[in-house]
Amino acid sequence: MSDPFALFGAPAPDPEPAETVAVAQDAFALLSEAPTEGTDRPAWHQLPTPLQNLHGHFELPPSGPGQIVYHHELIQGSDEWAAERMGVLTASEMHLIVSPSYKPSNNEKGRSHVYEIAAQRCNKYVEPSYYNDTMLRGHIDEVYAKEYYGAKYAAVTECGFITNTRYGVKIGYSPDGLVGENGLLECKSRRQGLQFQALVECVAMDTIPSEHMIQCQTGLLVTEREWLDYISYCGGMEMSVVRVYPDTTIQAAIIEAAISFEARVQAVINKYHAIKATPARLIMTERRVEQEITL
Numbered sequence: 001m002s003d004p005f006a007l008f009g010a011p012a013p014d015p016e017p018a019e020t021v022a023v024a025q026d027a028f029a030l031l032s033e034a035p036t037e038g039t040d041r042p043a044w045h046q047l048p049t050p051l052q053n054l055h056g057h058f059e060l061p062p063s064g065p066g067q068i069v070y071h072h073e074l075i076q077g078s079d080e081w082a083a084e085r086m087g088v089l090t091a092s093e094m095h096l097i098v099s100p101s102y103k104p105s106n107n108e109k110g111r112s113h114v115y116e117i118a119a120q121r122c123n124k125y126v127e128p129s130y131y132n133d134t135m136l137r138g139h140i141d142e143v144y145a146k147e148y149y150g151a152k153y154a155a156v157t158e159c160g161f162i163t164n165t166r167y168g169v170k171i172g173y174s175p176d177g178l179v180g181e182n183g184l185l186e187c188k189s190r191r192q193g194l195q196f197q198a199l200v201e202c203v204a205m206d207t208i209p210s211e212h213m214i215q216c217q218t219g220l221l222v223t224e225r226e227w228l229d230y231i232s233y234c235g236g237m238e239m240s241v242v243r244v245y246p247d248t249t250i251q252a253a254i255i256e257a258a259i260s261f262e263a264r265v266q267a268v269i270n271k272y273h274a275i276k277a278t279p280a281r282l283i284m285t286e287r288r289v290e291q292e293i294t295l
Helices: 018-031 079-085 091-096 108-123 133-152 192-201 210-223 248-276
Strands: 068-071 161-164 171-173 177-179 183-189 227-233 240-244
Touching (some): 091 248, 108 248, 133 183, 161 210, 183 210, 192 227, 210 227, 210 240, 210 248
Parallel strands (some): 183 227
16 A cells, blocks of 8 residues: 555654654545545545645545535434434434543543444434433423524524534534534533533633533534534523634544544445355345334
């Protein structure tokens, strides 16, 4: 294989970070292929210049036009919304491939997600999921939170799903709301103990809980908007609103992880098709639609 760093216009890295070299080689293998009809994956020479700085300090590439798509018509949770998200790496899943220290990770959860996304793409199917009480409360609380926000600050516009393919990988985000042309809204429903903790530990520092930062930064990366208002809501307590701005260090880690993730997804898809082409004893089965049982 050619040297991916040389092809991207960068000097070869020091020999010690083998994992970094592997990431670049994976990305090169994916992005050096010409785009296929019906896809928006660019050839390597069309990608802006993040990989030349992959070793040590992966920098954000410059912006380019026409690669963000808003799906205003989709209703979150609908079959149409699920179909649009099928096979796409999304903001709510980004924590599976980016560590809490904001570095690309390759753990068991991330590897499992590689196979899940690959299966969705090959099967054209997303397995159903069911709401529990916490999820239901979250959806109800989100409505109230946006009403309070709209009355105090600004009107909130709904949007089902947004994608960005600027970096050679399609990344998706389902915002809780859009605010004007520059803002986003992310709402979290909290139990009172967690809300109390957020008020004491986060609001005073003008920050948000660390477990939600990767999702918020991915939302800002996908939409390329200027800010995101993070709402922490618990009925009967004070609702907090903290403004989050793009963090290029975290977003660089997200891009690096997403490129590596996409390369791994493509690799396992190729292996899957290769196995199907062999005399392996495979029997195609019929999918039976799962029905929720109500007692």
